[in-house]
Amino acid sequence: MLPDDIADSIPCGDDVDTFVVAAVARLTEAGLTEIAFVQVVGDHQSAAFS
Secondary structure, eight states, X not given: OOHHHHHHHSOOSSOHIIXXXXXXXXXXXXXXXXXXXXXXXXXXXXXXXX
């Protein structure tokens, strides 16, 4: 899997309804009961993908 493929599968953006609420709804509909939110930004982002 390439980094662009991963980025396309991660809900992100500044529109909470589109990116977060819709993504969580899909996960809960699939039966998940625990969901973690993680934010990686700035200087720490490159370390997360290395």
